[in-house]
Amino acid sequence: MSLYQKYGGAEGVSKVVRDFYDLVLDDADLSKFFKNVSMAKLINHQIDYISSALGNPKTYSGRSILEAHRNLPITDQDFYRVMGYLSASLVKNGFEPDDINTIEKLVFSLKPQIVRLEKG
Numbered sequence: 001m002s003l004y005q006k007y008g009g010a011e012g013v014s015k016v017v018r019d020f021y022d023l024v025l026d027d028a029d030l031s032k033f034f035k036n037v038s039m040a041k042l043i044n045h046q047i048d049y050i051s052s053a054l055g056n057p058k059t060y061s062g063r064s065i066l067e068a069h070r071n072l073p074i075t076d077q078d079f080y081r082v083m084g085y086l087s088a089s090l091v092k093n094g095f096e097p098d099d100i101n102t103i104e105k106l107v108f109s110l111k112p113q114i115v116r117l118e119k120g
Contacts, residue, residue, distance in 0.1 A: 003054040
């Protein structure tokens with residue numbers, strides 16, 4: 001069984017993504033990245049992306065991680081703060097520690113495509 005199925009499919013992923021963005025947008029240092037962004041569109045995009053990453057058989061067809069983050073001055077510090085919010089959202093939604101670890105490893109593998117500034 002995929003993580004997507006294990007945690008409730010689109011509905012489960014949607015809860016995690018919405019909780020995640022609630023935390024991120026409440027952080028003044030991170031919310032600046034979303035000033036001119038349609039959050040409804042971004043949330044739907046993230047639900048599709050994360051669903052695919054967790055095993056949804058529907059193929060993801062949106063922008064790549066590199067393309068989506070190319071022009072953003074994201075630092076290591078920003079990245080790790082976001083990782084913390086993602087982990088908190090997964091815990092809140094009942095993800096098991098081993099599954100959280102698996103997801104964190106996946107996100108960490110994307111760090112070179114996200115971070116633009118080594119110091120923050």
